[in-house]
Amino acid sequence: MVLPENFPLITDPFFYAVTxxxxxxxxxxxxxxxxxFGSLAVPMMALAVSVPQAAAILMPVLLLMDVLGMAAFRKDFDLKLLKFLIPCGLVGIVxxxxxxxxxxxxLVAGIVGV
Structure with missing residues (x-):
């Protein structure tokens, strides 16, 4: 697999020691x-990379955890609550x-720090 040039791999061992x-x-x-304690993940990773990069690295991990959590509780859901949460969640994502x-x-680092 060949990665494009604008997608460099992080090779710093300190990054992996923190991440x-x-x-x-x-x-x-x-x-x-x-x-x-999960709220410490981005500040910990910010020791090795920028805060936006740390957040971007963690987003797929969080997405996978949420998908697996939804799969575990797929038969127990509240349709009324989902009708409220999904549009609000989409607005938040945008x-x-x-x-x-x-x-x-x-500024992102300051917001995360607060």
Whole structure:
């Protein structure tokens, strides 16, 4: 498989030393054991890469966790609640994507830090 030039692989060992524990912490937290410790994943990864890059790396991981969680509870859902949550979630995704492109990395770091 050949990757395009604008998709460089991260080869820094420090990145992996920070990212692997951050992703594990995020997974444990998302499963309900670590309470709010998952919120430390992006700041931990920000030690090695920029905050927007750290968030972008974690988004597919979070998406996969959510899809697997939905698969586990596919027979237990509230249609009325879904009719409310899906449009609101889509609005949040669009606003987040637009702001992700427009905001400076330092401002994103400040927002995540708060």
């Amino acid at each position: 692997i524990p951050a992703v594990l912490l995020l997974g444990v937290s998302k499963s309900g054991f670590g309470a709010g 606003v987040g994507a637009l702001l992700f492109k427009l905001l400076d990395a330092r």
